[in-house]
Amino acid sequence: MxxxxxxxxxxxxxxxxxxxxxxxxxxxxxxxxxxxxxxxxxxRGDHAFAQLIRFALVGGSSNVAYVLLFMAMHGIGPLVANIAGSVVSTVIANELHRQLTFRAAGRVGWFTAQWEGGGLALLGLGISTAALAGLDFWAPSLGEAAQAGAVIAIMAAVGGLRFLALRGLVF
CATH class of the missing domain: 1.20.5 (Single alpha-helices involved in coiled-coils or other helix-helix interfaces)
Known part of the structure; x- marks a missing residue:
């Protein structure tokens, strides 16, 4: 037409x-x-798997904060930058876990979350450091790809234990 x-x-x-x-x-x-x-x-629910997903997202975002702070403070020295980045990213992660991951802002105060979550972070740092030292002692000739895989496995195990401890004990 x-x-x-x-x-x-x-x-x-x-x-x-x-x-x-x-x-x-x-x-x-x-x-x-x-x-x-x-x-x-x-x-958004309170199922364990939903909390685990939120836990991983919070962990990733706090790692981004760590990297940004580390790069900003690198001129001071890598040791000081590492400590500052670790402390600040842990504080951020603990608060986000309190408010978002476990929705415990009404049940757990800020100081309690920082004290207990920070203690768990230090315990996790000790466990991962000991595991990596043991790996270096018992398998010194491990290839780079195998070392990277072992580091990822160790960090995942420590992260999983931290999730369970935060979920069951802190929040």
Whole structure:
């Protein structure tokens, strides 16, 4: 149909012609939106797995804070930058765990969370340091890829133990 053939406004195609091909898109979009809403609701829940996901996200964000502070203070010296970065990132992580991961702001005060969470962080640092020293003692000829894998496994185990301790004892 050309413009010259249109004699009255009723000759134009009705909107229902266009909904036939647009309907699957809107249905898929609605299904995807509903799925995302269910995932968001689950991740906001108090299930252990949802808390573990939030725990990992908080840990990642506090590690970013550590790296940024370490790079900003590196001119002072790597030892001081490491200590400052560790302390600040631990304080950030403990507060985020108190408020977001375990939603314990009403049950556990700031100082208690910092004291107990910081103590667990120090205990984790001691365990991971001892494990890495043991790895270096018992397997000194371990390749770089195997060492990296061992470090990741040790840090994951310590992180898992910290999660369980924070969930069960602190928050």
């Amino acid at each position: 050309t413009v010259l053939q249109i004699t009255h406004p009723g000759a134009l195609p009705s909107p229902s012609v266009y909904t036939a091909w647009a309907a699957p898109y809107s249905t898929l979009r609605t299904e995807r939106h509903n799925r995302l809403d269910r995932v968001r609701q689950y991740l």
